[in-house]
Amino acid sequence: WSRGVFAKTPILQGSFILEYRGTLVEKGKLGKINNNNYAYFFKHGGRDCCIDASLDDGSLGRLVNDSQKPNGKIKKIDLGGKPHLCLFAIKDINKDDEITYNYGGQDLPWCSYCGQELCKFVHEPVAPAITGSEVTSAKEQDLAPAHTAKSTKSWLNDHGVGVLDWPANSPDLNPIENLWSIVKRKMRNKRPKHADELKATVKETWASIPPQQCHKLITSIPRRIEAVIKAKGAPTKY
Numbered sequence: 001w002s003r004g005v006f007a008k009t010p011i012l013q014g015s016f017i018l019e020y021r022g023t024l025v026e027k028g029k030l031g032k033i034n035n036n037n038y039a040y041f042f043k044h045g046g047r048d049c050c051i052d053a054s055l056d057d058g059s060l061g062r063l064v065n066d067s068q069k070p071n072g073k074i075k076k077i078d079l080g081g082k083p084h085l086c087l088f089a090i091k092d093i094n095k096d097d098e099i100t101y102n103y104g105g106q107d108l109p110w111c112s113y114c115g116q117e118l119c120k121f122v123h124e125p126v127a128p129a130i131t132g133s134e135v136t137s138a139k140e141q142d143l144a145p146a147h148t149a150k151s152t153k154s155w156l157n158d159h160g161v162g163v164l165d166w167p168a169n170s171p172d173l174n175p176i177e178n179l180w181s182i183v184k185r186k187m188r189n190k191r192p193k194h195a196d197e198l199k200a201t202v203k204e205t206w207a208s209i210p211p212q213q214c215h216k217l218i219t220s221i222p223r224r225i226e227a228v229i230k231a232k233g234a235p236t237k238y
C-alpha cells in the first residue's frame with residue numbers, strides 16, 4: 001500500500017505546487033535520519049543537508065512519489081539563508097493526475113516499472129489532495145494583516161494549505177499586487193453610482209483578466225526571488 005498526491009484541479013506549467021516540509025538536518029547529523037523513505041538529500045552552501053520528513057505533520061510534500069517521467073521538479077529556494085524545497089509544475093497537470101518528481105536515481109527499487117501503467121495502480125490518493133486554487137492561496141500569502149489574522153491562519157490550516165514563510169515588506173514578491181494595479185487601471189474611468197454597482201464593476205474587471213496574464217505573473221516568481229536576493233532585500237523592478 002502506498003500513497004501519492006493527485007491534482008484536484010488542473011495545475012498550469014510553472015506553478016508552485018507545494019513545499020517539501022520537514023526538519024532541516026545538516027552534515028554530521030545525517031546519521032540520525034529516522035526513515036530514509038522520507039529524507040530529501042541536497043547540498044546547501046556547499047554542505048550536505050537533508051530535509052527529514054519522517055514525522056507525519058500532515059503536509060503533502062512527503063507523500064509525492066518518484067517518477068522517471070515527472071510532471072514536477074523540486075527547486076531549492078533560499079529564504080534568509082534557510083533552504084526551502086519547493087515543487088513546481090514542469091508541465092500542465094490535469095485534474096486527477098498524480099503529481100511526481102524525479103528523486104534523482106535510476107536504480108531505485110521501483111524504477112523497473114515506474115512511469116509505466118502499473119505505477120498508476122500502486123499509489124492511492126491521499127486526502128486532502130491539492131487543488132489549483134489552494135496553490136494560488138498559498139502563493140498569495142504575504143504579511144499583510146489580513147493574511148496573518150488568526151481566522152485566516154486557521155482557515156488555511158483547516159483546508160490543508162501550506163504557506164511559505166514570507167519576508168517582511170516584500171510586495172514585489174507577491175504578484176497579486178500587479179493584478180490589483182491592473183484592476184485599478186482598468187477601473188480608472190468607471191463611475192459606479194452606488195456600492196452594489198461598484199461591487200459588480202470590480203467583479204467584472206477581475207473576470208476580464210485572462211488566466212494567461214495570471215500565469216505569466218506566477219511563472220515570474222523564481223525571477224522575483226532571485227532579484228530580491230541579489231538586491232539584498234532592497235526594492236527591485238518588480
Ligand SMILES: C[S@@+](CC[C@H](N)C(=O)[O-])C[C@H]1O[C@@H](n2cnc3c(N)ncnc32)[C@H](O)[C@@H]1O
Pocket residue numbers: 001002003004036037038039062063064065066067110114115119122
Ligand atoms: C517520500 S515517500 C512517498 C510517499 C509514499 N508512497 C507513502 O505512501 O508514504 C517515498 C517512498 O514512496 C515509495 N515510492 C516513491 N515513488 C514510488 C514509485 N514510483 N513507485 C513505487 N513506490 C514509490 C518508496 O517506498 C519510497 O521510499
